[in-house]
Structure formats: C-alpha cells, structure tokens
Amino acid sequence: MRTIFKYNIINIIISIFNFALTFYLAIAPKFLFEAISKTNLQNILIFGLSQILALITSGLISVFYASYFATLFSLKNTNNFIKTKIKIKDINYKSFYSKTEGEWNSLLFNDLFTNSNQYYIGVAVFYFTLFPLFASVASAFWLNYILGIVMILFSIIWLFYPLFLKEKINKKIQERLNKLSKLNANVSNVLKKIDGLLFFNKIQVLPKIIKSDVENLAEANASKNFWTRLSSSISTFIEYFLTIIMNLVIILTSTQVGLGYLKTGILVSISTIVSFFLQRITTFMQYFLNNIAIKKGLKKVDINFYDSQKWENFEEKIETIRVENLNFSYENKPVFKNLNLQFDSGKKYLLKGPNGCGKSTLLKIILGLQENYQGKILINNRDLQKINPLDLVKQISYLDSNFDLIGENIAENIYFFNEQNKNKLNKVIRDAVLENDFSETKNKEEIDQKDFSVGQKQRINLASHLYESKKIMIIDESLSNIDIKTANKILEKLLSKTDLMLILISHHYSEFHDLKFDRIIDFAEFE
The missing domain is CATH 1.20.1560.10 (ABC transporter type 1, transmembrane domain)
Structure with missing residues (x-):
C-alpha cells in the first residue's frame, strides 16, 4: 500500500x-x-x-x-x-x-x-x-x-x-x-x-x-x-x-x-x-x-473462494486414510461399488490396473477434488468433507502429469518459494537423480523449456515436492516419461524412506520393486 x-x-x-x-x-x-x-x-x-x-x-x-x-x-x-x-x-x-x-x-x-x-x-x-x-x-x-x-x-x-x-x-x-x-x-x-x-x-x-x-x-x-x-x-x-x-x-x-x-x-x-x-x-x-x-x-467479476461450509481445522499428523463403502459413478457407469481401503503412515502402495479403472479418480476423491460420491473418506477417523482442504495440503504432496517450470533456474523451481538450504537442495537432487542434469552453469542460466526433456522436467517437479518434506506423497503417472533405469533408481530411494506414505500409480516399474511395496492394489479386481 x-x-x-x-x-x-x-x-x-x-x-x-x-x-x-x-x-x-x-x-x-x-x-x-x-x-x-x-x-x-x-x-x-x-x-x-x-x-x-x-x-x-x-x-x-x-x-x-x-x-x-x-x-x-x-x-x-x-x-x-x-x-x-x-x-x-x-x-x-x-x-x-x-x-x-x-x-x-x-x-x-x-x-x-x-x-x-x-x-x-x-x-x-x-x-x-x-x-x-x-x-x-x-x-x-x-x-x-x-x-x-x-x-x-x-x-x-x-x-x-x-x-x-x-x-x-x-x-x-x-x-x-x-x-x-x-x-x-x-x-x-x-x-x-x-x-x-x-x-x-x-x-x-x-x-x-x-x-x-x-x-x-x-x-x-x-x-x-x-x-x-x-x-x-x-x-x-x-x-x-x-x-x-x-x-x-x-x-x-x-x-x-x-x-x-x-x-x-x-x-x-x-x-x-x-x-x-x-x-x-x-x-x-x-x-x-x-x-x-x-x-x-x-x-x-466475481472470484469467490469462500465456502458457506465451516471447515474443521486439522493440525494433527495424518496417520491413516480410510475409504469406507465408496460408491462412485461416471456418466451413469459405476466406477466403485462398496470399495473399502486403508492407507497407513509410512507404508508404500502401488495402484495398478488398466486405464479408466478408477485409480486417478480414487486419488482425486481422497484429495477432495471429486465430491459426487457416496460413502466415507476418513482422515484419522475424521470425515474428509468436514476438514479444511488447506490443512490437508500442508501434509500431502500430489504429483500428476500436468506441471511446468516457473523459475528462472533449476534451483528456484526446486526451492519453489521455500527457504533456501543448499544441503537439502543437494539431497533432493540426488533423490530425484538429477546430479548429471544439475550444474552451476545450468543453475544460473534462465530456463528455456526447450532445453529440457519431459522426463527431466518430471524429475525437477519431483525434487521440488521432495524439498517440501511432506510425509504423504501421491504420484499419479508423473514418472511416466522417465527412462526405466532412472525411474527404478528414483523409486528405490522413495521406497527406502521409512517415514513416507507413498501412493503410486504407474505402469513404469520393475518386478523387483513389486516385492518392496507394502501392498499392491489391482483395480482390475474391483470391476
């Protein structure tokens, strides 16, 4: 002012x-x-x-x-x-x-x-x-x-x-x-x-x-x-x-x-x-x-984000996400019928199944992006529909295939307006297998989108979410353009994080990693 x-x-x-x-x-x-x-x-x-x-x-x-x-x-x-x-x-x-x-x-x-x-x-x-x-x-x-x-x-x-x-x-x-x-x-x-x-x-x-x-x-x-x-x-x-x-x-x-x-x-x-x-x-x-x-x-012009509903604050750590008797239809076609699932803190989950079977839809329901469903989504036994969405976002990282680079260099994209810490930056660069793509020269240059492949952009996006250090990470096909060898290296590092709840949708994994997930959920079984 x-x-x-x-x-x-x-x-x-x-x-x-x-x-x-x-x-x-x-x-x-x-x-x-x-x-x-x-x-x-x-x-x-x-x-x-x-x-x-x-x-x-x-x-x-x-x-x-x-x-x-x-x-x-x-x-x-x-x-x-x-x-x-x-x-x-x-x-x-x-x-x-x-x-x-x-x-x-x-x-x-x-x-x-x-x-x-x-x-x-x-x-x-x-x-x-x-x-x-x-x-x-x-x-x-x-x-x-x-x-x-x-x-x-x-x-x-x-x-x-x-x-x-x-x-x-x-x-x-x-x-x-x-x-x-x-x-x-x-x-x-x-x-x-x-x-x-x-x-x-x-x-x-x-x-x-x-x-x-x-x-x-x-x-x-x-x-x-x-x-x-x-x-x-x-x-x-x-x-x-x-x-x-x-x-x-x-x-x-x-x-x-x-x-x-x-x-x-x-x-x-x-x-x-x-x-x-x-x-x-x-x-x-x-x-x-x-x-x-x-x-x-x-x-x-009216841009009103206020909701007449009074949200409940949610400041506790998310320990469980439970799906109870979930029913959902799309264009009069049933997607879920009495679905029951539970996701626990620190556990790793792989969601697999053919396209259109409801994997992404389930995640959007959990994130509150899709509301037209019957049943309950409980966060620590509290109804998702009553919880302030802003409080949930503080604990959940959501990566989908829609993203873009916004900063002037790679480091700025990873920091994403957070406090800058070089040691933490170097760690997430290693976790996202960006060592060979990240240099002092590229860090200082302005970004030209044409300079990076889609796979490199996906890894930069992943690094920015890792830098947030949230304890729940939902990955919805956001590693799909990374080569198999690099994707497996990234997945190996994510699976080794004992305090991270990982929910992964991907066709891009090896049988070796199947054994390391705590649960593999095949959505073909729900059809």
Missing part, C-alpha cells in the same frame, strides 16, 4: 507540474508580444527561450509519463486490485479444479489483469489530462471571461452527451457479440458434419444453413456501426462548433480592442489555449468514457 500511495503522490505532483506548464504555455505569447512591442530584448529572450524550454519539458514529461510512469502506476494498482478481488490465500485444490485452465486464463488474465490494467492506465491519463484542462480554462478566464465560459459550457456538453449514447452503443456491441457467438457455434456444428455433406454431395447447402445467422450478424454490425459513428460524428461536430465559436471570440476581441503587438499577443494566446483545450478534452473524454465501461465490467 505504501508503494501505491507513493505512486499516487508522484502522479499528482507530475499532474500539477503539467498544469503549471500548460498555463504558462497558454499565456506566454501575450508576454512575448508585449516584449516585442516594447523592443525589450531581455524579455524577448526570457519569454522566447522559456517557451521553448517549457515545450521541450512538456514533451519529455509526456513521453516519460506515457511510456514509463503510467505503465508502472497501472501495474502497481492492478496488482493491488487483483489482491483485493481475489482472496488467493483461500484457494485450494478443490477451488482450482472447479474451473478449467481456459476459464482461469480468461478470468485472471482477460477479465482481471487486462481490464484492470487498462482501467488504471486510463486513471493515470485522466489525471495527466485533467490538470492541463483546468489550466486551459483558467488561462482562458484570465485572458477573456467569455472564452472561459464557452469552454466550460462545451466541456459540460462534451461530458454528458456520450453518456446518453454509451448504454445504447454497449447494448449494440453486446448484441453483435451474441450473434457472432451464435454464428460460430452453428458453423462449428456444421463443420462436424462436413464429411456427411461431402459424402452425400450436399456441400452446396452450407451457405443456406448459415445464411440466417450471417444476415443477423450483418444487421447487428450495421446497427453497432451506426451508433458508434453517430457518437463520433457528434463529437467531431462539437469540436468544429467550438472552433467556430472560438474564432468568433477572437474576431470579437480584435474588433473591440483594435490590433497591435499587445493585442496580437492576446489573440495568439487565445489560439494556443483553444488548441491545448481541444487536444486535452478529446483525450480526456476518450479515457473517461472507456473507464466507465471497464469499471462496470470489473464490478461484475
């Missing part, structure tokens, strides 16, 4: 400085022409050079602000906004698996990050243009009160007219998106049957099938374009009309006072003010209206 406060203060300071520069650039021509009229070389140099310096400074500030500061301001505020919007500490495996990866990407990146980033860039530009607008109006009043009144009136008109059209435009845009979505869905359905159309020589009917949707989309496009262009045309009309009024004010002023160097300076200042005003008001309105639309969208 301190960083955001600092950025907001800097933003206000820059904006006030920009206000002063704009005000000076608006009125400076008056003083320059006064100096010219009196042939005051000193003042000519002062006001001439100061205008040039002010223009250069204003340009540099604009470049710095647009390319650097506005981006940092936006990222800091976006990060804070996302933290307040998402109570990320309350997420667990169950919450994560409630959505697909695509849904998470759309929600976190598009709905939150991209939109909130655009919003805060708009806020930064809003500040940056608002103060110069005030400066333009203030300098206009200082030179000619009629000009100032005209600017205020047009600002009000410019501010409120789009608000009446905005809802209409947003509605038309949404209608267009809905019809485009419908067209895409229908085309997708038709393409699924394209082989049938070709086989029966009916491909010529394809345009007829989608004709209605295409026509509806074209109509929606035309309607959306009409209202968008109407809004743009009104904005352009107001800008031109304001320019005409300003010119009339200039003519009126010149008629009243007569021309001369002094009066010419006033007229040049008025012209400069009008130019500044038109530039700033256009940018201001663009971001102002855009931010209204984005803010409405952000308010609708």
Whole structure:
C-alpha cells in the first residue's frame, strides 16, 4: 500500500507540474508580444527561450509519463486490485479444479489483469489530462471571461452527451457479440458434419444453413456501426462548433480592442489555449468514457473462494486414510461399488490396473477434488468433507502429469518459494537423480523449456515436492516419461524412506520393486 500511495503522490505532483506548464504555455505569447512591442530584448529572450524550454519539458514529461510512469502506476494498482478481488490465500485444490485452465486464463488474465490494467492506465491519463484542462480554462478566464465560459459550457456538453449514447452503443456491441457467438457455434456444428455433406454431395447447402445467422450478424454490425459513428460524428461536430465559436471570440476581441503587438499577443494566446483545450478534452473524454465501461465490467467479476461450509481445522499428523463403502459413478457407469481401503503412515502402495479403472479418480476423491460420491473418506477417523482442504495440503504432496517450470533456474523451481538450504537442495537432487542434469552453469542460466526433456522436467517437479518434506506423497503417472533405469533408481530411494506414505500409480516399474511395496492394489479386481 505504501508503494501505491507513493505512486499516487508522484502522479499528482507530475499532474500539477503539467498544469503549471500548460498555463504558462497558454499565456506566454501575450508576454512575448508585449516584449516585442516594447523592443525589450531581455524579455524577448526570457519569454522566447522559456517557451521553448517549457515545450521541450512538456514533451519529455509526456513521453516519460506515457511510456514509463503510467505503465508502472497501472501495474502497481492492478496488482493491488487483483489482491483485493481475489482472496488467493483461500484457494485450494478443490477451488482450482472447479474451473478449467481456459476459464482461469480468461478470468485472471482477460477479465482481471487486462481490464484492470487498462482501467488504471486510463486513471493515470485522466489525471495527466485533467490538470492541463483546468489550466486551459483558467488561462482562458484570465485572458477573456467569455472564452472561459464557452469552454466550460462545451466541456459540460462534451461530458454528458456520450453518456446518453454509451448504454445504447454497449447494448449494440453486446448484441453483435451474441450473434457472432451464435454464428460460430452453428458453423462449428456444421463443420462436424462436413464429411456427411461431402459424402452425400450436399456441400452446396452450407451457405443456406448459415445464411440466417450471417444476415443477423450483418444487421447487428450495421446497427453497432451506426451508433458508434453517430457518437463520433457528434463529437467531431462539437469540436468544429467550438472552433467556430472560438474564432468568433477572437474576431470579437480584435474588433473591440483594435490590433497591435499587445493585442496580437492576446489573440495568439487565445489560439494556443483553444488548441491545448481541444487536444486535452478529446483525450480526456476518450479515457473517461472507456473507464466507465471497464469499471462496470470489473464490478461484475466475481472470484469467490469462500465456502458457506465451516471447515474443521486439522493440525494433527495424518496417520491413516480410510475409504469406507465408496460408491462412485461416471456418466451413469459405476466406477466403485462398496470399495473399502486403508492407507497407513509410512507404508508404500502401488495402484495398478488398466486405464479408466478408477485409480486417478480414487486419488482425486481422497484429495477432495471429486465430491459426487457416496460413502466415507476418513482422515484419522475424521470425515474428509468436514476438514479444511488447506490443512490437508500442508501434509500431502500430489504429483500428476500436468506441471511446468516457473523459475528462472533449476534451483528456484526446486526451492519453489521455500527457504533456501543448499544441503537439502543437494539431497533432493540426488533423490530425484538429477546430479548429471544439475550444474552451476545450468543453475544460473534462465530456463528455456526447450532445453529440457519431459522426463527431466518430471524429475525437477519431483525434487521440488521432495524439498517440501511432506510425509504423504501421491504420484499419479508423473514418472511416466522417465527412462526405466532412472525411474527404478528414483523409486528405490522413495521406497527406502521409512517415514513416507507413498501412493503410486504407474505402469513404469520393475518386478523387483513389486516385492518392496507394502501392498499392491489391482483395480482390475474391483470391476
């Protein structure tokens, strides 16, 4: 919060400085022409050079602000906004698996990050243009009160007219998106049957099938374009009309006072003010209206990981995981029927059987990822469905085939934001048989995913879980791309850990290791 406060203060300071520069650039021509009229070389140099310096400074500030500061301001505020919007500490495996990866990407990146980033860039530009607008109006009043009144009136008109059209435009845009979505869905359905159309020589009917949707989309496009262009045309009309009024004010002023160097300076200042005003008001309105639309969208984003159920805390060591009378069906097909199993601390279990027999499903039920089952899962005789999932994750490592490297080097991936301990790091490197893949050179290099095979990535992933030192490890086919010799070495080390409960799903083992498991559970027997 301190960083955001600092950025907001800097933003206000820059904006006030920009206000002063704009005000000076608006009125400076008056003083320059006064100096010219009196042939005051000193003042000519002062006001001439100061205008040039002010223009250069204003340009540099604009470049710095647009390319650097506005981006940092936006990222800091976006990060804070996302933290307040998402109570990320309350997420667990169950919450994560409630959505697909695509849904998470759309929600976190598009709905939150991209939109909130655009919003805060708009806020930064809003500040940056608002103060110069005030400066333009203030300098206009200082030179000619009629000009100032005209600017205020047009600002009000410019501010409120789009608000009446905005809802209409947003509605038309949404209608267009809905019809485009419908067209895409229908085309997708038709393409699924394209082989049938070709086989029966009916491909010529394809345009007829989608004709209605295409026509509806074209109509929606035309309607959306009409209202968008109407809004743009009104904005352009107001800008031109304001320019005409300003010119009339200039003519009126010149008629009243007569021309001369002094009066010419006033007229040049008025012209400069009008130019500044038109530039700033256009940018201001663009971001102002855009931010209204984005803010409405952000308010609708709801990421709620809170569960109405009150979880029971679980701080004791997990000694047993017991499955009692488990029944589970998938797509009306029974997977388990009155299944009873028990897993004990320090024991090693191999789950084997053909694909689709329920091995992974059982583990997901134990982890709380799959809830639609009958029966009980008891952790130390306590009902799994009442235990806080966050407490279970503290004791259970779960490795599946879906993972990726995230750090800049191998060591960072293994540490995975834990306290760094070189001795512990070296031990898990040996346990994951990474000695030959890990070197000081590779440790310091940034990771390129192409540099590592899938098997190497699986071993790095395993090492990161070993570094956590949890007493329960569930491995779901996450050693499948490691060669048999290396996999057997890894398995030998895991089986030798007397305090580790190991539950392994794998087709990648040797008969030698069969004898070292405390229990081999063949799921083919449950079918």
